[in-house]
Amino acid sequence: MYVAILGRQPALGIAELERVFGGSSVKVISSQAATVDSDYFDIQKLGGSPKAGIIVDELPKSDWHKVSQKVVQYYSGKWSAFEGKITLGISVYGFDVDSREVQKTGIILKQKLKKSGVSLRLVPNPTPALNSAVSHHNKLGLSPNKVEILIVKSKDNVIIAESTGSQNITAYANRDQMRPKRDAFVGMLPPKLAQIMINLAVGDQKSLRILDPFCGTGVIMQEAALMGYSIYGTDLSEKMVRYCRDNLNWLADSHHVKFDWYLHEGDAVKTKWQQPIDAIVSEVYLGQPFSAPPSPTKLEEVKQNCNHIISEFLKNLAGQIKPGTLVCIAVPAWRDKDGKITHLPLISTIARLDYKPHEFANISQGDLLYFRENQVVARELLVLTRV
Numbered sequence: 001m002y003v004a005i006l007g008r009q010p011a012l013g014i015a016e017l018e019r020v021f022g023g024s025s026v027k028v029i030s031s032q033a034a035t036v037d038s039d040y041f042d043i044q045k046l047g048g049s050p051k052a053g054i055i056v057d058e059l060p061k062s063d064w065h066k067v068s069q070k071v072v073q074y075y076s077g078k079w080s081a082f083e084g085k086i087t088l089g090i091s092v093y094g095f096d097v098d099s100r101e102v103q104k105t106g107i108i109l110k111q112k113l114k115k116s117g118v119s120l121r122l123v124p125n126p127t128p129a130l131n132s133a134v135s136h137h138n139k140l141g142l143s144p145n146k147v148e149i150l151i152v153k154s155k156d157n158v159i160i161a162e163s164t165g166s167q168n169i170t171a172y173a174n175r176d177q178m179r180p181k182r183d184a185f186v187g188m189l190p191p192k193l194a195q196i197m198i199n200l201a202v203g204d205q206k207s208l209r210i211l212d213p214f215c216g217t218g219v220i221m222q223e224a225a226l227m228g229y230s231i232y233g234t235d236l237s238e239k240m241v242r243y244c245r246d247n248l249n250w251l252a253d254s255h256h257v258k259f260d261w262y263l264h265e266g267d268a269v270k271t272k273w274q275q276p277i278d279a280i281v282s283e284v285y286l287g288q289p290f291s292a293p294p295s296p297t298k299l300e301e302v303k304q305n306c307n308h309i310i311s312e313f314l315k316n317l318a319g320q321i322k323p324g325t326l327v328c329i330a331v332p333a334w335r336d337k338d339g340k341i342t343h344l345p346l347i348s349t350i351a352r353l354d355y356k357p358h359e360f361a362n363i364s365q366g367d368l369l370y371f372r373e374n375q376v377v378a379r380e381l382l383v384l385t386r387v
């Protein structure tokens, strides 16, 4: 049994866990964490969980001091005869506790172990939970002597887990920033979000061919290739197809990976795609970018234009895929200055286009929004099944 620590937008992480491990295996235990009933967990393939750990104990709900004492007692016993030096990080979620208190727990444990002749290096806590970059740089969870204890307060109890690793933020940054061709105007989908979208469409299936009909510079194709899928991309723009090709060639060379890929120009509202198409993952046309909320008239115009293109694309696609095929698309949703959201009209009438929304056990489709503060155009993820 694992505990997954959720990212900045927890609903996305929960949805992803449900699709990969099955809705009944995932239990949301707090606003920051979910348990996953599984005997494996590959953090590098999940965009929505920055950290995860294997559950070693569950304590009755109590205050921080009692929990801290238990942790010290358990690990001073467990490691009393440890050979070699231990590097330890402690991350606490859901307790109203100061980072110094967390650090104190580590110091007490260090002193106890010293008496048994065991040496421990403590990773300092600037915050009660180490951020995943710090955990990653210290390689916590990746070998028996580099440990991160995750202490998670849930609605019913307190979970003690040992991290099995954090997301590799260096690799994400490289994949995002080192690609030879980038384009600020079409916008760049963060690789983590691309991974989430792929997992939402694919679930636990293997060996699929994934189509991205608005492939742009190819972030989704790149992440799908690294996850082991065959990839097929099309885009209206000749320049984007060229950029995407250069980026995929770079990926194959720089990451020493081989993958099946096919790429050509095509208008998503009328292209006839080559079969097979097993799943569709795409960040579709998002309309023009805005740095400030547009006027109501402008918003209406952009919304109707996007709604038209995306509806026509979904109709064209529906005629070319088998019933049961899954589609995960990021569509635009516009945020005003109070954070109120304007959605695409097609979402409420999706059945007319021959799709039905996927049902999640712990969240609803409407929760799947991705945005940064001050961003006007948010991405709304739709997970649809062709009926």
Ligand SMILES: C[S@@+](CC[C@H](N)C(=O)[O-])C[C@H]1O[C@@H](n2cnc3c(N)ncnc32)[C@H](O)[C@@H]1O
Pocket: 186, 187, 188, 189, 213, 214, 215, 216, 217, 218, 219, 220, 234, 235, 236, 237, 240, 266, 267, 268, 269, 283, 284, 285, 286, 309
């Ligand atoms: C939001 S961007 C996708 C960016 C992409 N995820 C990436 O990694 O760069 C949308 C893309 O849709 C393309 N596009 C716009 N209208 C299209 C259409 N009707 N058919 C196909 N592609 C279209 C644009 O050229 C652009 O590359």
